[in-house]
Amino acid sequence: MSLKSLTGLALAALAVTACSDDADPVAPAPAAATVYVLHGINGTDLGAAQAFPVDVAVNGSCTLQAFSFKDFAGPLALPPGTYAIAISPANTTTPCSNPAAISADVPVTSGINATIVAHLAEGGAPTASVFVNDFAPASPQLFARHAADFSAVDVVVNPGASQVAFTGLTNSNEDGGGLGATGTYRVTIAPANTNTYVYDQTLQLAAGTLYAAYAVGTPSNNTFEVVLQTIPQ
Numbered sequence: 001m002s003l004k005s006l007t008g009l010a011l012a013a014l015a016v017t018a019c020s021d022d023a024d025p026v027a028p029a030p031a032a033a034t035v036y037v038l039h040g041i042n043g044t045d046l047g048a049a050q051a052f053p054v055d056v057a058v059n060g061s062c063t064l065q066a067f068s069f070k071d072f073a074g075p076l077a078l079p080p081g082t083y084a085i086a087i088s089p090a091n092t093t094t095p096c097s098n099p100a101a102i103s104a105d106v107p108v109t110s111g112i113n114a115t116i117v118a119h120l121a122e123g124g125a126p127t128a129s130v131f132v133n134d135f136a137p138a139s140p141q142l143f144a145r146h147a148a149d150f151s152a153v154d155v156v157v158n159p160g161a162s163q164v165a166f167t168g169l170t171n172s173n174e175d176g177g178g179l180g181a182t183g184t185y186r187v188t189i190a191p192a193n194t195n196t197y198v199y200d201q202t203l204q205l206a207a208g209t210l211y212a213a214y215a216v217g218t219p220s221n222n223t224f225e226v227v228l229q230t231i232p233q
Contacts, residue, residue, distance in 0.1 A: 032080075041054075044221060115212065116129075133231055144215070148215040152168050
């Protein structure tokens with residue numbers, strides 16, 4: 001699998017139009033965006049192999065090949081703009097030639113840091129979402145991101161008297177922020193307004209780091225899990 005072609009999008013620098021001596025100074029080019037890509041679809045949910053390798057075309061160019069479940073690509077520096085993304089089951093003979101399972105126009109804003117996730121919507125349809133990686137100084141940042149075929153959930157950090165709760169989180173949405181101190185945190189996920197945990201793990205969180213926890217899969221198919229992304233600030 002080659003990521004060079006997608007990274008090459010960043011080399012498509014904006015051309016600066018030649019100006020006469022008396023023209024206004026040319027404004028600086030917009031800052032590139034920092035983009036990650038996550039494959040968050042377990043093939044078991046679609047009647048395929050768990051790895052479910054896919055090809056990803058961006059603006060008509062085949063940019064990722066045989067990209068498998070739980071794989072990350074990036075960070076990629078991309079010029080701002082809108083990117084037409086087509087994700088299709090991998091074709092080892094002719095990459096990106098199979099019909100697209102997901103097609104989306106993804107806006108990329110100047111200077112943004114974001115993760116594009118291929119995942120299942122509630123109901124099981126493949127979809128894609130963009131989550132902004134919102135950095136803050138010093139404290140570890142923890143964001144819970146709902147990308148599973150499931151209804152609303154409550155995400156609770158350190159259940160008990162000192163808990164931090166992100167409640168009623170629905171598919172394609174997120175919640176989170178700074179936790180105030182480094183250390184060990186227990187993170188649980190349950191259907192909204194219940195204590196029936198579908199996820200219960202302890203995480204060691206360090207300062208100066210953003211942690212994004214993606215809930216993916218389908219609990220009724222026993223494919224529900226959390227994929228953790230760690231991004232240094």
